[in-house]
Amino acid sequence: MAVDGTVTVLAAASLTEAFEQLGERLADDYPGLKVVFSFGPSSGLVEQVLAGAPADILATADTRTMDRAVDGGAVSGEPTIFARNRLALIVPAGNPGGVTGLADLAREDLRIAVCAAEVPCGAAAKRLLDTAGVTASPDTLATDVKEAVSLVALGEADASLVYLTDAAAAGENIESIDVAESEQVVNDYPVAVLAGAPNPEGAQLVRDAITGEPGQQILGEAGFLAGR
Amino acid sequence: MTRRPVSPAADARVPVVLLVPALLGLALLLLPMAALVVRAPWGRLPEIVGSPEVLSAVRLSLTTATITTALCVVCGVPLAWLLARTNVPGRPLLRALITVPLVLPPVIGGVALLVAFGRRGLVGEWLYEAFGLSLPFTTAAVVMAQSFVALPFLVVAVEGALRTADRRYEDVAATLGASEWTTFRRVTLPAVAPGVLAGAVLCWARALGEFGATVTFAGSFPGTTRTLPPAAYAAINAGQVEVAIVLSLLMMAVSVTVLVALRDRWVNTR
Amino acid sequence: MSLAARLALTRGDVSLDLSLGVGTGEVVVLLGPNGAGKSTVLSTLAGLLRPDAGRVVLDDVVLVDTSAQVHVPARQRQVGLVVQDYLLFPHLSAVENVAFGLRSRGSPRGPARATAAHWLQRMGLAGLEERRPHELSGGQAQRVALARALAVDPRMLLLDEPLAALDAGTRPAVRADLRRHLRSYRGCTVLVTHDPLEAMVLGDRIVVLEQGRVVQDGPPAELARHPRTGYVARLVGLNLLRGDAHGRIVTLGPQAAVAVAHDASGPVHVAFAPAAVTLSLDQPHGSARNAWSGRVSDVEQHGDLVRITVDGPVPLLADVTPLAVADLALGPGVEVWAAVKATEVSVYPA
Numbered sequence: 009m010a011v012d013g014t015v016t017v018l019a020a021a022s023l024t025e026a027f028e029q030l031g032e033r034l035a036d037d038y039p040g041l042k043v044v045f046s047f048g049p050s051s052g053l054v055e056q057v058l059a060g061a062p063a064d065i066l067a068t069a070d071t072r073t074m075d076r077a078v079d080g081g082a083v084s085g086e087p088t089i090f091a092r093n094r095l096a097l098i099v100p101a102g103n104p105g106g107v108t109g110l111a112d113l114a115r116e117d118l119r120i121a122v123c124a125a126e127v128p129c130g131a132a133a134k135r136l137l138d139t140a141g142v143t144a145s146p147d148t149l150a151t152d153v154k155e156a157v158s159l160v161a162l163g164e165a166d167a168s169l170v171y172l173t174d175a176a177a178a179g180e181n182i183e184s185i186d187v188a189e190s191e192q193v194v195n196d197y198p199v200a201v202l203a204g205a206p207n208p209e210g211a212q213l214v215r216d217a218i219t220g221e222p223g224q225q226i227l228g229e230a231g232f233l234a235g236r
Numbered sequence: 237m238t239r240r241p242v243s244p245a246a247d248a249r250v251p252v253v254l255l256v257p258a259l260l261g262l263a264l265l266l267l268p269m270a271a272l273v274v275r276a277p278w279g280r281l282p283e284i285v286g287s288p289e290v291l292s293a294v295r296l297s298l299t300t301a302t303i304t305t306a307l308c309v310v311c312g313v314p315l316a317w318l319l320a321r322t323n324v325p326g327r328p329l330l331r332a333l334i335t336v337p338l339v340l341p342p343v344i345g346g347v348a349l350l351v352a353f354g355r356r357g358l359v360g361e362w363l364y365e366a367f368g369l370s371l372p373f374t375t376a377a378v379v380m381a382q383s384f385v386a387l388p389f390l391v392v393a394v395e396g397a398l399r400t401a402d403r404r405y406e407d408v409a410a411t412l413g414a415s416e417w418t419t420f421r422r423v424t425l426p427a428v429a430p431g432v433l434a435g436a437v438l439c440w441a442r443a444l445g446e447f448g449a450t451v452t453f454a455g456s457f458p459g460t461t462r463t464l465p466p467a468a469y470a471a472i473n474a475g476q477v478e479v480a481i482v483l484s485l486l487m488m489a490v491s492v493t494v495l496v497a498l499r500d501r502w503v504n505t506r
Numbered sequence: 507m508s509l510a511a512r513l514a515l516t517r518g519d520v521s522l523d524l525s526l527g528v529g530t531g532e533v534v535v536l537l538g539p540n541g542a543g544k545s546t547v548l549s550t551l552a553g554l555l556r557p558d559a560g561r562v563v564l565d566d567v568v569l570v571d572t573s574a575q576v577h578v579p580a581r582q583r584q585v586g587l588v589v590q591d592y593l594l595f596p597h598l599s600a601v602e603n604v605a606f607g608l609r610s611r612g613s614p615r616g617p618a619r620a621t622a623a624h625w626l627q628r629m630g631l632a633g634l635e636e637r638r639p640h641e642l643s644g645g646q647a648q649r650v651a652l653a654r655a656l657a658v659d660p661r662m663l664l665l666d667e668p669l670a671a672l673d674a675g676t677r678p679a680v681r682a683d684l685r686r687h688l689r690s691y692r693g694c695t696v697l698v699t700h701d702p703l704e705a706m707v708l709g710d711r712i713v714v715l716e717q718g719r720v721v722q723d724g725p726p727a728e729l730a731r732h733p734r735t736g737y738v739a740r741l742v743g744l745n746l747l748r749g750d751a752h753g754r755i756v757t758l759g760p761q762a763a764v765a766v767a768h769d770a771s772g773p774v775h776v777a778f779a780p781a782a783v784t785l786s787l788d789q790p791h792g793s794a795r796n797a798w799s800g801r802v803s804d805v806e807q808h809g810d811l812v813r814i815t816v817d818g819p820v821p822l823l824a825d826v827t828p829l830a831v832a833d834l835a836l837g838p839g840v841e842v843w844a845a846v847k848a849t850e851v852s853v854y855p856a
Contacts, residue, residue: 051473076475119355119373121455126474147373148455149462151473159455163356164372404593407554410580411587412607412658422606426597 012040015210016062018053019045020069020128020197021152022093022170025177026230027067033222034214043214049127049152050074057082057202064211067199067218069093069128069153069171074198084205087198090219092233094194095129095136096175097185098160098168105166110137110187113144113167121156121165124149128195129156133169136193157182171195173231194233269488276485277478284482292459293467294486300375300463301443304382308390308439313432316394317420331395338388345384346452353380353453377454378461382443389442390435397431398424437498441491508532509662509694513550513560520546522557522718528662528694535709536698539737542715544698548664551696552587553580564694565661583662586655590667592647594639600650601626601635607658625653630683644672645680652687663688665697669704681707702741706730714738732854733777744777745822748856756853762819765795765848773856780813782850783824785842787834794845798822802840805831812836816844 019027024047031043046053050068057066058080066083067090068074074087099107105118113120122144123130130149137144147165150156157174159165161181175184199218201211217223224234277284284290318324319331337345353360353371363369371377405427409419425432447465450456456466464487471480509528516522520543528534536544549555551562553569556577562570564585569578594603604622609615623635629649639647648668655663668684669677685708688695699705705712706726714722714735722734733739739746749758751770757763764776784790790797800818807813811825814836824844826836836842 049473051475055472055475055477119370124456124470124473126470146457147460148457149470151451151456151469162350162354164350164354402593404589405595407552407580408587408589408593409595409606409610410554411552411583411585412610412654413581413584414606414610415581418610422598422610423595426595 011038011210011213012042013207013210014042014044015064015207015214016044016046017065017067017214018057018061018063019047019065019067020050020053021047021154022069022129022174023047023067023197024154026173026227026232029226029230030217030223033226034217038213041210041213047154049124051076051126051128052152054080060204062204062206063202064205064207065199065214065218066202067197069197070131070195071198072131073128074200077200077202082203083200084203084208085201087200088215088219089196089235090199090223091197091227091235092194093171093173093197093231094190094233095132095169095187096172096190097187098157098170098175098178098182099166099185100160100163101181101183103183103185104163107167107185109185110140110142110189113137113146113169114142116145118166119164120144120146121148121150121159121168122146123153123156123169124151127152129153129169129171132193132195136169136187136189139192140187140189176231197232197235272481272484272488276481280478281482284479285486287479289458289462289467290479290483290486293462293464293483294490296375296378296459296461297444297463297487298490300378300382301440304379304386304443305436305440307379307383308387309432309436312387312390312435312439313394313425316391316398317424319391320395320398334391335388337385342385342446342448342450343452344448346381346449349377349381349384349449349453353377372453373455373457373461375454375460378450378463381449381453382446385446385449386439386442389438390432393435393438394428394431397428397435401427433498437495441495444487444491509551509562509564509696511551511560511562513547513557513562515543515546515550515555515557515560517546517555520718522546522550524715524718524720526696526713526720528696530694531692533688533695533697533708533710535705535712536696536715537702537705537709537712537741538700538715540700541717543718544700544715545666547715548587548666548696548698551662552585552664553578553583584658584660586658586660586663588648588651588655588663588665588668590670592639592651592671594642594647594650594654596639599636599638600631600642603639603650604654604657607654611658622653622657625657626650629653629687643676645676648672648680649683652684656687656691661693663691663693663695665695667699668697669699669701684708731777731852732775734775734856739777744779745783747776747820747822749774749776751853754848759819762798764820764846764851766851766853767848768853770853770855774853775856776851776853778846778851780823780825781811782846783822783826784845785814785816785824785826785830785834785836786845787840787842789843790845792845793847795848796851797843797845799841799843802836802838802842804838805836814842816842818844820844 027045031045034041034043050073054073054077057077066077077083099105122133125131125134153170153174156168156170157178160168161178199215201215205211319327352358355364355370360371405423406419409423445465450463451466454461456462464483468480468483508530511526514523522543536547538544550557559572560570568576569583570576601619601622604625605618608618608621626632626635631646631649669681672680688708697708709726711725712729713720716737722738729738730742733742733744733746736746747758749756751772751774753769754766755763756766756774756776798818798820800816802814803817804815805812808825812828812831814824814826816822816824822844
């Protein structure tokens with residue numbers, strides 16, 4: 009079945025690298041299909057969808073944000089969990105702040121960047137810190153996870169909590185510090201076709217590609233855990 | 237019997253050709269503001285305005301915008317004088333460069349500030365190593381970001397005023413024995429005062445609304461760097477649309493009050 | 507305190523080349539048509555313009571010497587300047603304006619204000635100290651401007667068309683006042699004007715400037731009696747002709763000669779007032795030795811009289827009564843004879 013047209017995907021910032029790669033694969037497999045991505049903080053994307061943004065697919069970094077879209081009647085059918093993610097404690101290459109663990113995030117003398125609480129990454133970070141019993145003293149609340157990564161990569165922040173997948177994608181500018189508690193905090197990533205999707209057929213195709221192949225393979229390589 | 241003069245303007249009928257586009261433009265500007273007012277959570281207004289987050293954002297915004305304006309006046313007036321009254325080589329280029337922040341996307345401006353003054357920045361690295369001074373994530377960084385985008389407004393306004401000022405007054409002052417500084421202080425500056433004030437008002441308004449550069453360079457943290465615009469953005473992201481509307485209303489109210497009050501009293505002198 | 511200046515300057519349409527000397531306490535008036543370069547001379551003397559070449563010495567102090575690269579800046583020259591539109595600082599009161607020069611030179615506020623108030627009193631402006639310039643009348647503003655210039659005790663006073671901004675009604679009184687103040691000022695004064703009456707009343711000496719060059723230099727009386735150019739002659743209201751004198755006859759051209767009352771020889775000016783001319787339709791046979799034929803080219807009201815322009819071998823202006831115009835039916839194109847008594851004609855070397 010030949011599917012063509014444009015499919016617009018709103019996706020959490022942490023999905024940037026993986027989804028762009030997926031987009032390339034889809035372009036190879038379906039020449040008539042054009043997939044357009046818009047990455048950003050999940051909560052912001054949900055706001056856009058609720059305000060009537062003409063998109064086909066929404067993929068968020070936690071179920072809490074997706075639930076708001078569902079409650080707002082913007083979703084068609086049921087969302088599907090397609091990936092899971094864990095957090096990582098990252099520092100700039102060379103670890104100038106001498107960070108060894110989560111407890112260092114409470115240090116006043118370090119520049120700490122944490123995602124804002126309403127963003128999935130920030131909510132997860134809070135859960136992780138609560139589990140570990142640490143009260144962080146952040147110097148800035150990043151709007152989305154990519155911003156937090158940039159600050160660490162540039163050396164402006166001494167440490168941050170971001171997704172494992174972002175740490176992997178950030179390359180040699182950052183180092184990861186192992187955190188035992190990170191196993192306990194996992195974000196579920198749901199994907200859903202939107203109620204007002206301009207291209208429902210194309211949306212179905214892309215959604216299936218995300219939850220099946222080649223999406224799962226790409227996500228796995230990026231460091232995401234499987235959705236089931 | 238005295239006849240009151242009839243103002244010709246009062247008698248003129250507005251041509252439809254001009255009226256229609258004018259009204260369209262006005263609608264584009266006023267409707268969003270009106271929508272904010274209509275959709276505002278009037279019942280919860282005192283509670284929201286009184287909340288610590290909102291109060292801190294308001295206080296921070298007013299403080300930083302005012303400090304920024306003062307800084308811009310102190311630095312911008314001499315800069316405008318340099319452009320308008322001296323023969324420093326390369327003035328056209330300088331003038332063009334000074335207006336770059338006007339067209340640069342503020343986020344790019346923030347990135348540029350980071351690259352220059354961040355802890356690993358061109359100048360910032362030296363500052364950090366020599367003095368332990370780190371600018372990002374501080375309120376000072378907010379002032380710097382605001383100044384970066386607002387200074388051009390002041391310089392342009394004052395340069396214009398200096399160019400149109402009558403230089404002969406300064407000639408007369410010279411013949412009376414006044415030094416360059418005295419002439420500047422007692423003759424030139426009073427003459428361009430309306431221009432300086434107009435520029436300062438624009439500068440203040442621009443600083444108040446600054447978001448992209450602030451967030452990128454100074455970050456966003458309540459009480460230190462989260463001025464009204466980043467606070468509104470965070471509220472939207474958190475799904476707190478009502479808070480975002482209230483913050484926007486606050487910004488509108490503050491701007492309108494200041495702009496109306498200042499324009500009438502100070503800018504239209506004589 | 508005296509001034510010796512030699513200036514050459516080309517700026518836009520103005521090309522100046524002149525020498526100017528002013529004695530202690532003397533008032534020299536620079537008189538000339540617009541564009542002659544008078545204001546440019548003042549700006550150069552004040553130090554606001556640099557001449558292309560020249561030398562200016564005031565009281566044995568060299569202010570300008572282009573050959574030695576000397577140019578004393580305006581603020582160090584101790585020169586007082588009063589310009590046509592006064593340029594009183596709009597945001598300062600009258601007394602603050604007058605005190606400006608004193609305070610700029612380091613005088614503290616109190617004494618400066620006191621001196622300024624004293625000057626305003628001398629100008630008859632007591633009570634107006636706190637007025638802003640826009641609250642002053644033209645005459646009052648002019649006196650404040652003068653007081654401001656004089657308050658710093660300048661070595662030289664420069665005035666650029668000081669009365670031009672006043673209306674005709676206030677001008678005579680302010681002019682008389684100005685004359686008094688200039689008399690009592692001990693430095694040298696250079697005053698620029700295009701108004702001959704102002705020049706005559708205010709000046710000890712008049713220097714006539716035409717197209718950047720000095721064409722006549724002398725006391726008012728001399729100018730009035732012996733103008734040397736058509737411009738000056740028109741200013742003082744005389745007919746002026748040039749010719750060659752041989753004894754008591756001056757040849758103006760092939761068909762024109764003037765009989766004069768004194769012997770003269772060589773190139774001369776002859777001058778006579780329009781009022782000394784009588785017009786008739788027939789050739790006159792009276793005692794007047796001078797009679798020329800001509801044709802009326804213009805008839806114009808001139809005060810109580812009518813000024814007739816006559817073209818011919820001897821072109822001239824004649825002032826006659828309206829009655830005469832009616833009697834003779836004088837109008838453009840009418841052929842007339844003009845007569846002047848030799849005793850009414852003044853002759854002097856050109």
